Amino acid sequence: MRIVVGVCGGIAAYKVVGVIRTLVLQGHDVHVIPTDEALRFIGAPTLEAISRNPIATDLFDGVAEVKHVALGQSADVILIAPATANTIAKLATGLSDNLLTNSVLASTAPLVIAPAMHTEMWQNPATQHNVATLVDRGAHIVWPESGQLTGSDVGVGRLAEPEVIVDAVTAATGPKDLAGKTVVVTAGGTREPIDPVRFIGNRSSGRQGVALAEAARDRGADVVLIGANLEVPPPIGIEFAPVSTVAELRDAVVSRATGADIIVMAAAVSDYRPVNVAETKMKKDAVGDAVSIDLTANPDILAELGAQQHPRPVLVGFAAETEADADALAALGAGKLERKNADLIAVNRVDEGRGFGAADNEALIVASGGRIVATVDGSKRVVADAILDAALEVQR
Ligand SMILES: Cc1cc2nc3c(=O)[nH]c(=O)nc-3n(C[C@H](O)[C@H](O)[C@H](O)COP(=O)(O)O)c2cc1C
Known part of the structure; x- marks a missing residue:
């Protein structure tokens, strides 16, 4: 499968390396789109080496290939991990101000979103409303877990474990063999x-x-x-x-x-x-x-x-x-x-x-x-x- 992995600007960005590695080892063709903010948390060489493909970030790179829609159109599934409150809000309202949000809008592939953020940001009614909107549109949410967050605080908002995210990608692209039941x-x-x-x-x-x-x-x-x-x-x-x-x-x-x-x-x-x-x-x-x-x-x-x-x-x-x-x-x-x-x-x-x-x-x-x-x-x-x-x- 051709999998597009969007990475957003949160501390949990480093954890997505394990997810990408597993997907590549499973034989998938993985293309990573980190946001500009994601690249403040994790380096491009790591994402390129682990995904075995060049990363794409800039909306205005590769204009001749119409990259802003080509990546999304060619994906069999799009995974966003970690998904920030910011990117979730953009997706819920249909904004397309960077390569990742453009790719999602241009795609009809299943969308898997693994949010990670502080408990207050996650529980904020705005975020909850945005997540519910995305679920209504058919997005698959990998629910954040409870546990130790970045600082000393503990609560819901931690990125799900890599194997849970990989399972969710597999499930989102799996058969609809219970339809009608x-x-x-x-x-x-x-x-x-x-x-x-x-x-x-x-x-x-x-x-x-x-x-x-x-x-x-x-x-x-x-x-x-x-x-x-x-x-x-x-x-x-x-x-x-x-x-x-x-x-x-x-x-x-x-x-x-x-x-x-x-x-x-x-x-x-x-x-x-x-x-x-x-x-x-x-x-x-x-x-x-x-x-x-x-x-x-x-x-x-x-x-x-x-x-x-x-x-x-x-x-x-x-x-x-x-x-x-x-x-x-x-x-x-x-x-x-x-x-x-x-x-x-x-x-x-x-x-x-x-x-x-x-x-x-x-x-x-x-x-x-x-x-x-x-x-x-x-x-x-x-x-x-x-x-x-x-x-x-x-x-x-
Ligand atoms: C140290 C630090 C950690 C952050 N961690 C998170 C996070 O875990 N989740 C989140 O939603 N935003 C987090 N943010 C805020 C985002 O980086 C910010 O909203 C940014 O605009 C997200 O951009 P993006 O959605 O394009 O990646 C963090 C910011 C800083 C400075």
Whole structure:
């Protein structure tokens, strides 16, 4: 593929070197357009050496080749990383005052934008409005991450990791094999209240479910994301239904199951809930040193959906397990699939640094009879695409 990479003037410009290097090693023909400001942060020789192509910056260079439109017209995909608030604003309003913005305007190729900036700049309503405008026009946003920023401050705005950006480029140019299909995804972790301030919950951040919703959206599906207490924002361009308890999640899924083609139950749901929920905060003085809370079973949503008569949506469940052995994990997945009458189970190993809250995931995708359809180890996006591939295969 011919990939045009726009680089803007932010500290994170140095990180794009890793992205360009990976794209070149994957065999792509990469042409870099740094803005003038980008070249104050990173040197032209680095970008030329890594991309193995001369860079283009000046709007008035190569006028005979009509470079200001030729680069954009010839691109199979345009990636802008890091994208500054300034360039995002220009793109949202259609300004074309430098080679990069001209190239974007002259192109019909998919546009992937990886913003990076301080939290205040990112959260500014002007930036958020501009990003939403670009999403409405079909741009693919690689959402900035939370973490340490340039100074001592911490917050959302950090450029996504290079492998996440590369995955987004691949996804943006990938097949629209879910066009015309409706995919329902549950994500996050349920909370069962004990009293007005305490709950029984779990460590799920919702990242895997959000990655599934993004992947399905990028592949052309109409997506409904039912999110329980997500730690990450829901993606733009989908229908989002926030819930908290298992009962709420059940009602949301069941009401959307009719008409769905694929349901992926990635949320971690509580098997039990307190029988009685205290109306006021339980005080230590009143309850004493030893407390017992009576629990009752929650509805088994996966089994309820699995019991529906065919034709029903392809049903994908998740099993978070702590076994280390792959055969044991596969057997647990096969057992769950059988009990719930699901079509696929994604079994992922969870322990310190794996699964919950992490950027990466490892999963075995098990089909009926215990057949292992795929073993995936990578970003949650890579795992999401593998699950959707498997679901499509079951549907055929
Ligand atoms: C040290 C420094 C760091 C900056 N980092 C960022 C950044 O991370 N994100 C951003 O949107 N702007 C950042 N800016 C501001 C941009 O450089 C400025 O808006 C510039 O006009 C962007 O030009 P461009 O969009 O054409 O690359 C930074 C400026 C300075 C001086």
